[in-house]
Structures are given as structure tokens and as C-alpha cells.
Amino acid sequence: MAAYQNIHWFPGHMKVAFDEIKKLLPQIDLVIEIGDARAPLSSFNNLIEKVVEGKKIARIYSKKDLCDLKKFEEITKSDISQGKYVKALDFKNKKDIKELTDFLSTIKSSKQEKYQRLGLQVPATRALIVGIPNVGKSTLINSLVGKKKASVANKPGHTRAPQMIKVSDKFVLFDTPGVLEPNYQDKQTIVKLAWLGSVKTEILPIEELTDTLITFLLNNYLNNLNIRYSTNLSPINQPYEAFEAIAQSRKFVLPGGALDINRARMTVLKEFQEGAIGKVVVDNVKA
Template structure:
């Protein structure tokens, strides 16, 4: 299957972020911990030059804990603050404030030398669709936050949310679509649900996912579906259909239904904690 992206507003989103980036001190970027590189937009590194950076490995509860640690080390080595979080449950959210102070300490110190005390750090949250950005903002901001109104020099309509005395969030967060020429990137995005499932072919997506899982976590297929991990992806999908009693009329295996179950099991973590993207020479 050809995985393709249709970014209707990519140029508009990029322009909006370019405009907003001048107003902020810090870029907080959410990525999916299961595919930390594929779920990034490479433009963010260029747009965020000269700004403090934080990477949040969201949905880290669904990712392999061993690889979570390796990805934390990978991004930290690039000079970014990094945290494992789960924006849905709130895991790791309380640690963000301390990390903000740490990555922005030079800016805070510079302000202090100029006699500017208690000026909050201004941050922008960015991420691709379905990476959990809205959930994160709601969890991070909570109910106690107050909009502080338009700042001088800020385009009319932009609002700042004061999270606490040390941090303000621009409430027009950047949504950037990933650009990919590599079909593997598109495929991984389809696995986690960042592409519209309606434009995908379920059994082909499921077979691609089985291929990735059997390479990295073969036991998971055996344990959940009693499938032989040595088999071809289509044979494993048939085993999924049999184990879950997915039959259509005439007692034929319903591979489309089985595909949906398999994909849902992966996305919800029922297959176990998995990281489908590894650090290799291409990432270094």
C-alpha cells in the first residue's frame, strides 16, 4: 500500500508558527514515544533555532520502557530537555515546570542581570495531529489557568494562558504535518492512527504492522493470538481471525474485522509496550 499524506494546510500552519515563534522563549514538542522520529516535523528544528527546546515523549506508557530511556538519552544528547509523559493520565506532567526552569536558565539569568525579575517564560506547544497535544495542553494548563490578555506587539486575537507565575503558554499551538518521502515514515504514522483510517486498506495496514511486530516483538503475536511468528504476515492475520472468531457468512475468515482488532490491540497497548522506531545511523 502506498502511504500518502494530504496536508491541506501545511503552508498556512508553517507560516503561523513562523509568525508566533518570534514571541516565545521555548518550544515544547510532543512526539509519540512509539515512533519518536517519524512523529516529528523536521521543520521544527529549523523554525525553533535559537529557542530553548523540550521534547515530550507522549504515550510513553505504550512504548517499550527500555527504548524510552534510549530515546531520552538521544534527544538529551542533542541539547534538548526530555521527559516521558502520558498526557491522558497526567504522568510526568508535574516534572515539566522544573524542566522548563532548567532549559531556560540562561534566559532567566539574562533577564535577572537586566533587572527583569519574574518575567514568565513564554512557550509554544507543537506537534503533529493525533500525538495528544490537545489532551496535554488541557492536562498541563488545568482549570486554574487564566488568560492574561493580548500582549503588546502581539497580533490581535492571540491569547496567552498563564499557567503559573513562571510560565505562559501561547494558546495558538502549532500543528505541523510531517513531511515524508520515506514510505516507512508514512506507514508508522498509519500504525499509530495519525493518518485517516478511511483512506487506508485495513488488511494491508495490518499485514505491514504484523511485519514490524514480528521483527521486533515476535512473542507478542504468539502470546495474544497463538500465531506462529515465523509465518507470513497474511498467515498470522488469518491466525488472528481464527483466535478472535472473526468469520463472515459461510464461515469464511473475516480478515478486515481481524485487521481492525489487531490494529486496535496495538494502539491500546494490549499487545504489550512496543517501540517500532529504533536509533540507528540514520538518526544520529
């Protein structure tokens, strides 16, 4: 696949991010890894479990409001049955944020459990949010912290070190998330994350990115696609035919009168990312 030749990876960046997280570990009870509910497998970096070994990890998925919940539940069923902490939420919904804080307060580090056993006052959970770009880390921090920006652990000296913010008596959060590199061991994952905007869309030619996206939609979410664009497409249609039909339906015409296929491509990509084509999940149940 020649198109992928222009993907350049910088494993050095990944190491830097992991080193930063490792430095903070002694101060952390709980790692909250954020993923995108539309990519329950692809949006996690499975190296983080090794990096934060010994710490509890909660896997919190954003964008529940944009996700195909049935497929999401199928995919995450095995994680839940293995006792992992898994939850999908809409980070912009107050009720969901309340549900999250209640859920997180049930997770105790071994140190906190010890305090509990001894009948001592359990110290507040200190949590770090981590995740790949665009999954909603900043949105979640803002939703949790709201207007109270007061720093509770002002460490002198290191101005750039993340500060801690008190969310409640039970919960303290680092104000800056740990940004992880996406999983890059397989091309499929990267392409899916580019559809969702977690990987720069320029990493592959726009034709390739949108051809794979429309093929995925034709095969998995045909109804959504036809409803959104008032088309009558079927899975046997080629990507080009689909974009032609969409350009026609939206009246995307170039000055000379030809259909503006490129505009149709950009429109589908943008509307897909915004959730306008409907609720989706791009991953499949693990084989």
C-alpha cells in the same frame, strides 16, 4: 510500490502552519514539540528546528505508558548527550505533569537568562506547544491548564489568535497548539505514523497497512502478539496466516462460515493503537 500512489501531500498546508508559528515567535520563549514516545524519530517534524531558529525547543514525548522504554532510551540517548531537552511522560498522570512543569521551568530563554544575570525578576516563560496530529497536544494543554481557563493576554481585535493561559507564575502557555504536518520524506515514516493513528489510515489500503503492521509485530514483538491473541505464531508466518490465526482465536467468522480476516485486521490495528498489544517502539536507532 504502487500502493503509495494514492498518498497526496499538500506542502501548502505545511507552509501555512509554519507561517502561523513564525508569526507567534516574537512572543515565545520556548517551543514544546510533542512527539509520540512509540515513534521517537518518526513523530517529529525535523523542519521545525529551522522554523523556530534561535528559540529553545523541548522535545516532550507522550504515551510513555504505552512505550517500550528500553528501546526509547536507546534511540533518544544521542539527543540527550547532545544537550537536547528530552522527556517521555504519560500526559494523563498528574505526577508526570508535575515532573514536566518542574523540568520546563529549568529551561530559560536568552532573554530570561539576561534578567537572571542582572538580578531582575525573571519574566514567566511563554511557551507554544507544537506537534503532528494525535500526539497528545490537547491532552497536555488540558493537563497543564486544568480548570483555569482564564486568558491572561486578551488581545483585542484578533478573536482567532491563540490566547495565553497562565499555568503558574513562572509559566504561560498558548491555548491552541501549532499543528505540524508529519515528516513525509520517506514512506516508512508515514506507514509507521498511520499504524499509530497520527496519519489517516486511509492513505494506504487497509491490507497493506495491516500487513506491514503484523510483519513488524511478528519480527519485533512476537511475545506480545502471541499473548494478546492466544496464538502460536512465529516470524516465518506470512501476514495472512497471522490474521487467520487471530480470526480463529477470536472466533471472527463470517455468516457463510469463513474466517473474517478483515475484522482480524481492524482489531489488530485498533488494539495496537490503544496499546493493548503491549508496549512498543516502532523506530530503530539511527544508523
